[in-house]
Amino acid sequence: MQPAARLSAKLHRKVCLVLTEDAVLAEELLARKRLGDQIVGRLSEKALLVRPGQLELILDELKKMGHTPQVVGK
Numbered sequence: 001m002q003p004a005a006r007l008s009a010k011l012h013r014k015v016c017l018v019l020t021e022d023a024v025l026a027e028e029l030l031a032r033k034r035l036g037d038q039i040v041g042r043l044s045e046k047a048l049l050v051r052p053g054q055l056e057l058i059l060d061e062l063k064k065m066g067h068t069p070q071v072v073g074k
Contacts, residue, residue: 016050017043018058018069035061 020026023045029035030048038057041049050058055071062069 014052016052016055016058018048018050018062020046020048022046029062032061032065 018026018029018039020029026042026046026048030039030042035058038051038054039048040051043049059069059071
């Protein structure tokens with residue numbers, strides 16, 4: 001039996017993520033200039049990593065788009 005492969009992992013605290021209901025909405029958010037500049041990475045087709053300190057800007061822009069974002073753990 002071969003030993004299990006070791007994986008390197010980092011744990012980050014106080015990270016802001018945008019979790020969308022579908023991949024199409026995530027693409028729409030990335031395409032918007034004001035939001036796209038604040039998103040530093042895409043973790044999955046529906047999860048976006050937001051630049052630190054940009055929560056309010058992201059919330060405001062989502063509301064302007066007609067969404068009702070839910071904030072968890074603020």
